[in-house]
Amino acid sequence: MNHIDTVMRQSLAAFAAYRKTTPAQRASFLEQIATQLASAREQLTAKAQEESHLPLPRLNGELTRTINQLKMFARLITEGSWVEAVIDKGDKDTRKMLLPVGPVVVFGASNFPFAFSTAGGDTASALAAGATVVVKGHSAHAGTSEAVFAAMQEAARLYRMPEHTVQHVLGPGSTAGKALVTHPAAAGVGFTGSFSGGTALLRYAAERERPIPVFAEMSSINPVVLLPDTLHKNTAALAKMLGASITLGMGQFCTNPGLLVALESPVLEDFLQQLGEAVSEAAKHEMLHEGIADNYSAGLAAMLEQKGIAVVRSGTGTLAKVSAGTFLQNPHFKDEVFGPFSLMVACADKTEMTAVLQSLQGQLTATIMATDSDLAAHADILELQTSLAGRVILNDAPTGVEVNSSMVHGGPFPATSDARFTSVGASAIKRWVRPVCFQGFPDAWLPEELKDANPRGIWRSVNNEWSKQ
Amino acid sequence: MNHIDTVMRQSLAAFAAYRKTTPAQRASFLEQIATQLASAREQLTAKAQEESHLPLPRLNGELTRTINQLKMFARLITEGSWVEAVIDKGDKDTRKMLLPVGPVVVFGASNFPFAFSTAGGDTASALAAGATVVVKGHSAHAGTSEAVFAAMQEAARLYRMPEHTVQHVLGPGSTAGKALVTHPAAAGVGFTGSFSGGTALLRYAAERERPIPVFAEMSSINPVVLLPDTLHKNTAALAKMLGASITLGMGQFCTNPGLLVALESPVLEDFLQQLGEAVSEAAKHEMLHEGIADNYSAGLAAMLEQKGIAVVRSGTGTLAKVSAGTFLQNPHFKDEVFGPFSLMVACADKTEMTAVLQSLQGQLTATIMATDSDLAAHADILELQTSLAGRVILNDAPTGVEVNSSMVHGGPFPATSDARFTSVGASAIKRWVRPVCFQGFPDAWLPEELKDANPRGIWRSVNNEWSKQ
Structure with missing residues (x-):
């Protein structure tokens, strides 16, 4: 698995640069991926139909949803309040916000070649958060995955994202997947699929010296x-x-x-x-x-x-x-x-x-x-x-998942591996971050989101009062 | 371990009732624990000094901090916005908020007989969230732990909390601790201590059929x-x-x-x-x-x-x-x-x-x-x-942890088992909850926090706009 090792090291190196991009830069990148996918719609849906047997109207709908998810995350990080900025000016000056954790491994789902795969919700939310992504394309629609990845690469090139911000590998989950999840550089994993697939990833993760969060959406009889x-x-x-x-x-x-x-x-x-x-x-x-x-x-x-x-x-x-x-x-x-x-x-x-x-x-x-x-x-x-x-x-059918800010597509085990997070909707971005508290920092050295003047104009809690000031 | 089984079943039964208490009821309960601790100050600090060899001024300071933590969580849930209420009135009406996960097991820490033990931050944050608590008292200050527990029991009685809302057990971590963490009714674990102790709890948790979050604060050279x-x-x-x-x-x-x-x-x-x-x-x-x-x-x-x-x-x-x-x-x-x-x-x-x-x-x-x-x-x-x-x-010493809303007392492994959460400060409450989305509910059947009129007067995101209306 020398190839996987190279890919993960590249992702870690890219993270050092990508994490420093501004929300505006990342939002443009996400918007551009959406544009690339829209302009390749016919080719993408045809390939997906060939590979997945899903009807064209369904695939068109799913691609539209995928495009809209990318735009939703672009809007979310442009607005910016999602970072949960909290400022306390007491005896000590402490300020916290959410920062990206590092390279994220995303596994494509067999049943959603667009919305839960290569440029789907896991990838979009991770890129929005400032994490780099390594996609493990699903073998059932490898060609679709490669075509979507090409669209993302083009967007990364146009917006001069760091090399290897998004990468793509194929291969069976039991070898390529295991090598990705157990690699020291991996900082998080997103997966939608079977109970056996999800629990295999949890086992791989348990073999690691340093635990990482695995978000596996697995099994539910609803x-x-x-x-x-x-x-x-x-x-x-x-x-x-x-x-x-x-x-x-x-x-x-x-x-x-x-x-x-x-x-x-x-x-x-x-x-x-x-x-x-x-x-x-x-x-x-x-x-x-x-x-x-x-x-x-x-x-x-x-x-x-x-x-x-x-x-x-x-x-x-x-x-x-x-x-x-x-x-x-x-x-x-x-x-x-x-x-x-x-x-x-x-x-x-x-x-x-x-x-x-x-x-x-x-x-x-x-x-x-x-x-x-x-x-x-x-x-x-x-x-x-x-x-x-x-x-x-x-009084409604459970099928049909709204992509919005209040959606929870998650649930207690074995529905997912972590009931505290959702893989659909705006809150999905919270899977790829951790809070960091800055103590005693002068304004000049604080992230924009935590500076006194609130240059990003986001909602923050300042001395326990919510404000945009 | 029949005793532990009984205790955990009692905790689960109590949770069914305790989760339905109002934030105001839980806040009064927490305030009353603070009051009980304050009035038993002399007896508590004397016992703790006898057991821990810590100087009295330090113990008095720590007890004051413990009392203040209880009051902080009472204020937090009285204000109420911590539940992250989000409402979307689109094609479908979906609304989400945080709800408590169930019985929480709290391990007392050897180095903080008050602030990280029986009525410390883990217990206070779990009770505030609406979770019941089983405390495993630390054997190094068992008498202090029992005295603090008696104060909590008295507060529970005065405010008519469900029987077994808080329980207390003693015994070695390798038997009592393991029985608590592996019990099916346990929904979360809080621990502050050594790397070997924390990783032992992680191993016990890994033996469970249903995974639960373990928040272990373990080891750091700062x-x-x-x-x-x-x-x-x-x-x-x-x-x-x-x-x-x-x-x-x-x-x-x-x-x-x-x-x-x-x-x-x-x-x-x-x-x-x-x-x-x-x-x-x-x-x-x-x-x-x-x-x-x-x-x-x-x-x-x-x-x-x-x-x-x-x-x-x-x-x-x-x-x-x-x-x-x-x-x-x-x-x-x-x-x-x-x-x-x-x-x-x-x-x-x-x-x-x-x-x-x-x-x-x-x-x-x-x-x-x-x-x-x-x-x-x-x-x-x-x-x-x-x-x-x-x-x-x-430019400050790392010792001295502010108890406020922006504190992060946590960090990447092995400092803690989960870098996404903190064990100190208001956000510690987020360890004991999960989001639940309510779809298509008429006002009458929604939790107060999600009703149209916002009877709790909390900050909410309504159609992606923050407001208290």
Whole structure:
């Protein structure tokens, strides 16, 4: 792995220069990457379609999202308040702000060739923070990754970023990935993928002499609780909404609703028939690549072999049902089946419903379908769902992640390796920084963000008062 | 370890209720703990003196600091903006804030029986965040710990906090500590102590099925660079300041300046003589306990056995000197000797000085003694020091940690296990929370902090604009 060693040393050398670029310079760089991606749209989406089998409209949408993410981070660092500047002029003069940690390793995701890959959210947030980036392109769309990297290189060249600010390597995660994560120069890791892939990176990181943060977004079955009053009143609408969510993009989303929870009732049977129809008869398209398709077939077969499970309907996607009692006795029912599958857990009563939710591990999302009277009667269910996930959703499908300042795409283990951070939205930048306190520094030697006159015009806490002055 | 299992289950049960207390209720509880500690001052400091050998004035100061920390966190949560409320009213309505993670295990520190122990910063910040706490009292001051815990219990009773909001256990770290950290109910760990103790906790945590954050503040030699112009102009003042810092509290501070770095010169020899006198002739008192005294003797002996080291002067404390060339060849020179010891690394030139600093691991503090002309000539040294530590200090001693909003008492490994957080100051509360995003919630079901009308009157980001409205 001499090549990886060279790449990581180059990244560390580039960091020494890149960390000194101004926010304005980095914002221009990010904007230019967005421009390069936009002008290469046709070529990029065609290549991605060839490699990923994803439909063109979806890929166009994803590329637009990627471009908008780059612009969002450019705006964030141009505005500048994200550095959490705090100034205390007491007996001692102490001032702190967030500074970049060093070279970041980003692993491309198989299911998002643009938005969670080469120039995706991990890369954009790291570059915005002032960290250099080494992208490990995903082998399932290596050509797309190389084309996106070329666009980034061109932007770096145009804006005279330090050489090796962004680099790109290919190769299997078990060798190239391990060499990257265990390299002494690495200061952080971003990953979106499987539980086995994410935990492998955590193991590699644990072999290091100096620990580094690994942000792995891994596995979630995204429980949806359907409370009785709304199930009765909105049977058809709920079946339509959830059917579309379960089969969206052939179920290949981290936020796919893989587990449904409701109380046994005649209405539930009616709902399951309608949902089964929607799930089985949704438009079908190829899955991302053969590996994912094979995993889905194998995972689905293993799930359907479990004792006590009943298939409600199978076609494009599959809907199955199990009683809460059976569910609670067999941990395999909580396995993520990555694809268009969902399992309804039918509970005899509220006690069983509570036990089912209490048995779940950490999740990216937890959804509650409820009327006002449902909520009034089931506040404890809302609390339970909140304790499980990074995002709690009321009366909407979990698929569809807004890219904004309040998004949390994260959650307790095993949804992610670190529930305190998000990989989507503006706060994703906080993964690549650490606070540094400057004590007793005259103005001239302080970073711009901490100077008395506030030349960056950012929001700061000065003697515990927030101000832009 | 049936007792530990019971304690952790009780803590989890208490968390379900305690997390629902209002900030005002928690603030009153913290204020009351402060009041209880203040009224038991004489008894507490007497017990602590008996157990720790620390002088009464120091213990009184530390207790005052502990009381003030409790009050600071009460003010912080009363004001309320610390929860980082962010609201986006776009296509989807998403709102996020920080919520407590669950039961926190706090390990008392040997060298701070009050401020970093039972009702110290870890406990105060966790209780403020809404987390329940299990304190593992330090065996070196078990009686003090029990007395402080009794004061906390009385405050909990008076303010009707849920039973078991704070609990207290004693016993060795290798059994009781391990049982606490590996218990499934534990959601976070706070520790201040040795590198071996901290890394043992990290190993215990790595055995867990579900990872939890461990905040261990462990080991730091706090390098102080003395640049030539100031060394020449302020020889006596620097010797006096650093001599006092090295011997303060018999050197038993995490921020003790254990490593000095300067360029060889006749002035340096003059400075070393003056500093040696200050270090060797400082007032002597007993060390904290026999274990620490023995460790200091053994560590000092091992250090002085290294080839190429020369003792400048030895008495109450010890000052030694080594050339940069020798220092760079032997990693033992970077070992922390916890006590009144400091090592001057004399560099032939700037290249050697840079190499010495580049060879160091993460630190709590990094100090630069410099005039304006020093800084102008050595900006790269300032950059290097900044990359090493959580707090960078200009022209002041590293001992003495302000408890305020801009303090960073933390730093890259092995100074701490997580450079992104601080164990001192208001931001210490951020260790015990995670962000949760609420999507599509009507006002009635949102936490107060996220309701449209902002009933808590806190600073929030609403559609990317900061406001209190």
